[in-house]
Structures are given as structure tokens and as C-alpha cells.
Amino acid sequence: MRRVALIVARNPKGKILLQHRDGNTTHKPNKWAFFGGHIEEGEEPSVAAAREFMEELGVLIENPIHTLTIMYADMEGLTEKHFFTTDLDESAESLRAKQTEGDGLGWFSREELRGLDMSQEDFYLANKILQSWATDRQ
Numbered sequence: 034m035r036r037v038a039l040i041v042a043r044n045p046k047g048k049i050l051l052q053h054r055d056g057n058t059t060h061k062p063n064k065w066a067f068f069g070g071h072i073e074e075g076e077e078p079s080v081a082a083a084r085e086f087m088e089e090l091g092v093l094i095e096n097p098i099h100t101l102t103i104m105y106a107d108m109e110g111l112t113e114k115h116f117f118t119t120d121l122d123e124s125a126e127s128l129r130a131k132q133t134e135g136d137g138l139g140w141f142s143r144e145e146l147r148g149l150d151m152s153q154e155d156f157y158l159a160n161k162i163l164q165s166w167a168t169d170r171q
Contacts, residue, residue, distance in 0.1 A: 035112040038082035039069030040097060041162055042121040044140050049159055050121065050128070051149070052089070053137035065141075065149040067116075067159075078102075078115035086119075090138075091131035094119045100162065116158070 042050040051065045068089050072081040083094045097117030104113045125139050132138055141149065143163040146156060 035110060036072040036078070036115075037069060037112065038072050038078045038085060038115045038117065039067040040082050040086045040094060041067060041100065041116055041118045041159075042086075043118065043166060044120075045122055046140070046142075047163070047166055048140035048142050048145075049163055050138065050140055051151075051159070052132070052135040053139075055134075055136040061152055061155075063150065064155070065151045066155050072115070079117060082115065082117040089132065089134045090128055091133070092121065092123070092128070101158075116162075118162070 044050070050068065052068055054061050054064050054066055056062045068086055069082055070085040070089075072078055076084075079097050079099065082097050086092055086094050086097075094117075097119050099115065100118045101116040102113065103116075104111065106112075128138055141159075143160060146159055146163075149156075151159070
């Protein structure tokens with residue numbers, strides 16, 4: 034089974050941070066996606082999420098909040114995905130300077146997601162998370 038931990042970062046404007054994956058990756062090449070990656074054997078999902086965020090962006094996340102776990106089967110087999118959220122107040126320009134994976138990143142509102150080339154799964158989940166944040170603010 035493939036086990037993955039992802040970080041969904043939110044800025045003070047309520048936007049979500051996504052990375053643009055480059056064409057050299059085998060998983061979702063040239064798509065907008067969440068930051069994160071594989072969970073190592075024996076590693077806790079929250080630790081993996083924080084480690085991946087540090088590796089990909091050089092940003093330390095101390096207490097990511099578990100938001101959602103999903104399991105599904107596809108052409109690659111069975112996958113377990115753990116989503117963690119965190120607040121992050123840093124500009125896209127500052128984060129791009131530290132980015133080590135992918136070929137871009139950005140902060141996006143729910144409306145801006147519609148114009149991005151994302152997998153259906155990531156688009157749906159990003160919308161749901163942004164919708165829940167908007168509901169929480171009301």
C-alpha cells in the first residue's frame with residue numbers, strides 16, 4: 034500500500050498553497066498539487082508531512098493538524114492519504130526562493146482553483162478544504 038502525507042497550508046487571506054509539479058516526476062507531472070510525499074516505514078504521518086514540507090520548502094511545521102485521511106484504489110494500487118493543515122504567513126516569492134521540488138508554487142483562492150491544471154481528486158479536496166475554512170470564518 035502506498036502511504037502519503039500532505040500539507041495544506043493556509044495564508045491569512047484564506048488562500049491555499051499549491052506547487053506546480055515539473056515534468057520529471059512520475060506522479061501528476063505538470064499538474065498543480067499539494068506539498069507532501071511518501072511516509073517512510075515506521076514513520077508517523079504527521080512527522081512525514083512536516084518532513085516533506087521541510088524538504089520541499091525549507092519551512093518547519095511543528096504541529097500540523099490532522100484534517101482528513103482517505104483510502105482509495107486506482108491503477109497504482111491501494112493508497113492511503115493523510116492531509117494535515119497549517120497556517121503560514123509567507124509570500125509566494127519568498128517560498129519560491131526556497132522551493133526544491135516542482136517548478137513553481139502559489140497561493141490560490143477557491144475561485145482561482147478553476148483555472149489550474151489539477152487532478153480531479155486534488156481539485157475536489159482543495160475546494161472542500163477551502164469551503165470548510167470559509168464556513169469556519171463565518
